[in-house]
Amino acid sequence: MLQIRCKNNNTTKSFQEGCSLLDVYQEFADELKMPYPVVSAKVNNASQGLKFRLYHNRDVEFLDARDGSGQRVYVRSLSFVLYKATSDLFPGSKLFIEHPLAGGYYCNFRPTPGPSPREGRQVTDEMVERIRQRMMEIINLDMPFRRNEATTEEAVRIFQERGFSDKVKLLETSGQVYTDYYTLGETVDYYYGPLVPSAGYLKVWGLERYQDGMLLRVPDKNDPSKLAKKTDQPRTFEVFAEKVKWDIIMRLSNAGDVNKAILRGYASELIQVSEALQEKKIVKIAEDIDKRFRRRKNPIRLVLITGPSSSGKSTFCKRLSVQLLACGLRPVSFSTDDYFVNRVETPKLPNGDYDFDNVETVDYHLLVEHLNRLMKGETVEVPVYNFVTGKREYNGKKLRLTSDSVLIIEGIHALNPLLTKGVDNSTKYRIYISALTSISLDDHNWIPTQDNRLLRRIIRDYNKGAFTAQQTISQWKNVCEAEDQWITPFQETADVMFNSALNIEFAVLRTHAELILSTVPKNCPEYSEAHRLLKFIHYFLPISDKEIPPTSIMREFVGGSSFKY
Secondary structure (H helix, E strand, O other), rough: EEEEEEOOOOEEEEOOOEEEEHHHHHHHHHOOOOOOOOOOOEEEEEEEEOOOOOOOOEEEEOOOOOOOHHHHHHHHHHHHHHHHHHHHOOOOOOEEEEEOOOOEEEEEEOOOOOOOOOOOOOHHHHHHHHHHHHHHHHHOOEHEEEEHHHHHHHHHHHHHHHOOOHHHHHHHHHHHEEEEEEEEEEEEEEEOOOOOEEEEHOOOOOOEEEOOEEEEOEEEOOOOOOOOOOOOOOHHHHHHHHHHHHHHOOOOOOHHHHHHHHHOOOOOHHHHHHHHHHHHHHHHHHHHHHHHHOOOOOOOEEEEEEEEOOOOOOHHHHHHHHHHHHHHOOOEEEEEHHEEEHHOOOEEEOOEOOOOHHHHEOHHHEEEEEEEHHHOOOOEEEEEEEOOOEEHHHHHHEEEEOOOEEEEEOOOOOOOOHHHHOOOOHHHEEEEEOOOOOOOOOOOOOOOHHHHHHHHHHHHHHHHHHOOHHHHHHHHHHHHHHHHHHHHHHHHOEEEEEEEEOOOHHHHHHHHHHHHHHHOOOOOOHHHHHHHHHHHOOOOOOOOOOOOOOOOOOOHHHHHOOOOO
């Protein structure tokens, strides 16, 4: 008999060897009274599907779709239902589940392929309704998801026969001896994590036409009984679309493409082209600012740069300053961090920890006063925040705008109107920067944009000696919740968005992240996320960072930057 401890109520019970997690949950269900349906579990802090069988004593924690791991299981399963519905109704069609957007997941769907896989007949409302009805039929039939294990060679053959070149390239370069794949009825697909036991688990979802494709609606992460709120994001969509266009031009749509290019010796070229594309974008932004600065009516005098954690704001700010100098302007900059209130005055979270991401952390009244004085041409002594003492200090740093100066303010709250009250909106230039990952593992396995930033932050925190990987992971949920509250509501107000993600980035990050993630102990809750990230980055072949230029945004995280922060 096995001894299984349920971490949800800290109770241990005996079970037969080979029992499934679903068997275990049914035994505990009456005691747990989970508020939402259970969709997956963590076994010894590693995510597993409910069909996973147990042969040794284990700790088990059951999850619903409020947990990040549980929501990923739910969305992956829903994606498979969507793929089956499209392939049933439109044989030979192509479905690309590309990225999270507008409170759901944007899907590029081509009923009949054109000259390239992402081209062809456009999606119509009638098509989307037919797909939605077919998805409902599959869910009402409660069709089971079946996991199959095969040698990687056999899995490659299966997907080759079905024309899945994206999955073939991914698996051929994965280095794995065995591979799991899934079936839903007669439909075959690959997913890099577990699924729910059957389609009947998927009660909350939606599908609608969006832009030139479809939007797969998913449950709200705080209340999975209802759909996540839909927020139209046209500017964000344009940035993703631009990145996908360049991915296609560079023939880098997924991880397998990146790996094949590395194996052919093109890593150096990929780095150079990726950096050149970013520099080209920064030059374009600088030239646009310069043009608006020199117009007669309401010239631009204030540039505001914001973005979520680890998006590369600091390096972007410095590279933009260099390009503005090349335009003949004199950038004057400071960070909103220097206007932090003294630590003892910092707002706190319900658990008593400091809420460093709250807008009230910034003394925006003082910032607004200094900003308006600067815009009038006055000289202002600005503070410098001492992060060691937790106090704002005045060390004689004085700023003044001249006739050829443009003021740059960088920080997570820079687009919040509270910080620029009294400044004419027509004289502001707003920039939103984030790592909007467009590379996918394959056509149906997207890479969450947050994963890109989390890996960056883990590496930077560890290398600076600020936090261990375990500590960074433990803080991440609060960081993301704060971003949803204080940063992302303003992203669509930006004049321009800048994507700091690089196609080759995960191959470089793997070299740094593997050892750091392996330091997270298996007996702590953070191991689940460390384990998932390790599994994910192993899909990319590692490459050295030696050819990453010293001015690259990546240098802000892996070290070796020529900029001083």
